Amino acid sequence: MQVPAQVEYEKASSVSHALSLLARYGPEARILAGGHSLIPMMKLRLAQPEVLVDVNGLADLRFIRVAGGELRIGTLTTHAQLLDSALAAGHFAILRDAERVIADPIVREWGTVGGSLCQADPSEDLSAAFAALKGTMIIAGPGGKREVSAREFHTGPYETVVGPVEMLTEVRLPVKAGAGTAYVKVSRRAGDWPVGAAGAALWLDRAGVITDAGIGLTALGAQHFVAAEAEDYLRGRRPGPEAFAEAGAIAAANCRPAADQRGPEDYKRHLAGELTRRALAVAARRAGWGEGTGLGERTP
Numbered sequence: 001m002q003v004p005a006q007v008e009y010e011k012a013s014s015v016s017h018a019l020s021l022l023a024r025y026g027p028e029a030r031i032l033a034g035g036h037s038l039i040p041m042m043k044l045r046l047a048q049p050e051v052l053v054d055v056n057g058l059a060d061l062r063f064i065r066v067a068g069g070e071l072r073i074g075t076l077t078t079h080a081q082l083l084d085s086a087l088a089a090g091h092f093a094i095l096r097d098a099e100r101v102i103a104d105p106i107v108r109e110w111g112t113v114g115g116s117l118c119q120a121d122p123s124e125d126l127s128a129a130f131a132a133l134k135g136t137m138i139i140a141g142p143g144g145k146r147e148v149s150a151r152e153f154h155t156g157p158y159e160t161v162v163g164p165v166e167m168l169t170e171v172r173l174p175v176k177a178g179a180g181t182a183y184v185k186v187s188r189r190a191g192d193w194p195v196g197a198a199g200a201a202l203w204l205d206r207a208g209v210i211t212d213a214g215i216g217l218t219a220l221g222a223q224h225f226v227a228a229e230a231e232d233y234l235r236g237r238r239p240g241p242e243a244f245a246e247a248g249a250i251a252a253a254n255c256r257p258a259a260d261q262r263g264p265e266d267y268k269r270h271l272a273g274e275l276t277r278r279a280l281a282v283a284a285r286r287a288g289w290g291e292g293t294g295l296g297e298r299t300p
């Protein structure tokens with residue numbers, strides 16, 4: 001039987017305390033949030049930190065609130081708390097759509113928004129949603145806080161811009177009029193990681209024209225979860241089945257999916273197009289678009 005690797009344990013009492021512990025122990029120290037990614041990685045010896053800095057006591061990082069024209073989510077907010085938040089779903093239905101299909105109730109009870117984002121799995125769901133919403137990440141470090149676009153947060157699979165003596169503390173999502181959002185995912189069974197998924201955000205003006213669009217793809221090889229060419233195509237157009245189908249085709253043509261245990265490349269490319277099309281249609285309806293009328297039918 002393999003003996004578990006030795007690891008030191010420290011409990012942080014504040015963000016600055018967590019940062020000072022990270023600075024004291026150096027690159028072999030790791031933040032421990034819900035542990036649902038890190039502990040399995042340690043069991044498999046894919047991660048071998050020498051020190052765990054437990055941040056679960058930082059209650060001031062567990063919040064969902066509106067301030068400064070943004071929906072702000074503290075990074076210790078659990079998936080379950082985000083799923084249950086009427087405030088979050090009221091502003092961005094995409095968040096409830098996504099949380100409903102992330103893992104199972106046990107993982108959602110412990111897993112945090114920050115842990116999900118910082119684990120940076122290329123199949124992770126929330127990153128696609130936050131990329132679609134054009135969010136901003138707040139990162140605390142020894143010199144204070146800095147802001148990074150959700151679209152620049154990931155530098156590659158399992159890699160982010162968060163440095164060894166930094167901590168992600170908050171996600172901020174701009175609240176603007178005329179928004180409709182949606183997330184659609186295909187997985188092999190309930191609670192599983194996606195074969196592919198698409199998140200869409202559309203902003204319509206009073207005339208029903210798309211003023212801005214956000215499309216995030218996950219598990220589909222999108223560059224930092226963004227289907228930028230499809231977004232460019234949609235801006236300035238009217239919503240409609242043709243526009244959504246074309247945006248889906250553009251997203252499919254520009255993504256670079258890699259075959260994995262959940263699906264082959266050509267199926268994933270097909271999903272990129274089809275899921276983008278479907279997410280856009282739901283997002284547009286939620287923004288008030290009614291087929292044939294330009295604007296009108298508002299769905300809850």
Ligand SMILES: Cc1cc2nc3c(=O)[nH]c(=O)nc-3n(C[C@H](O)[C@H](O)[C@H](O)COP(=O)(O)OP(=O)(O)OC[C@H]3O[C@@H](n4cnc5c(N)ncnc54)[C@H](O)[C@@H]3O)c2cc1C
Nearest residue numbers: 031033034035036037038103111112114115118124125168
């Ligand atoms: C069975 C199972 C099914 C799953 N299915 C899905 C799924 O369908 N979709 C999906 O998207 N995810 C899925 N997940 C992943 C799950 O969402 C994550 O495991 C969980 O959210 C990670 O959060 P955590 O708080 O447990 O992070 P931890 O495991 O504690 O940490 C993960 C990593 O992030 C770092 N970290 C944590 N918080 C911070 C912070 N604030 N600042 C800087 N670094 C930080 C840690 O040091 C560590 O490297 C699944 C997981 C399991 C176990």
